[in-house]
Amino acid sequence: GQQVMQIPQYQHVQEGEDFTTYCNSSTTLSNIQWYKQRPGGHPVFLIQLVKSGEVKKQKRLTFQFGEAKKNSSLHITATQTTDVGTYFCAGTTSGTYKYIFGTGTRLKVLA
């Protein structure tokens, strides 16, 4: 079945450093979403990417969808302590609205 893997599983960075998490699917996706889960909280929707090669920005966050629509990345510039949490990608194939979530990347930011 469809699988979505994320790397790395954990990442510790010093405040001010950049951070990137990568998401890879075993099948071609129709679109991909990204979520953030703060410690003790629930996942919160960040963004959706639909087009091949699409790049979207939200302040210090840059989201990219691969040309082949099988991978995606989230890059945070100059991390802050408020960026702490687990970041999940979630992908779906065409014809379904059921999303398969990646395993998540837990980010710790050291002040």
Added chain:
Amino acid sequence: DVKVTQSSRYLVKRTGEKVFLECVQDMDHENMFWYRQDPGLGLRLIYFSYDVKMKEKGDIPEGYSVSREKKERFSLILESASTNQTSMYLCASSLSNRVVYGYTFGSGTRLTVV
């Protein structure tokens, strides 16, 4: 703001008990989902529903059933709870099955089966 409310934040149940986890959303969303979240495994889909009385199995439906008698309510049932069902359970909803929207999640129910 859309609200997805899960009836309990924490639950402790005994092995063999029948357990009901309730989820209610207040924004007329068509789709509702139940996930479980375990460390290192991410979110795994148990069941989902795209309409009243409709349900489809997700990736790990064994040991679970669901009920959606009203559009706003989606219940997850553990027919006979077992210790391997100790987990965080997350309910989610999304607006429509015609256009793709992000999920809105509830706060989760942490279930411990002893």
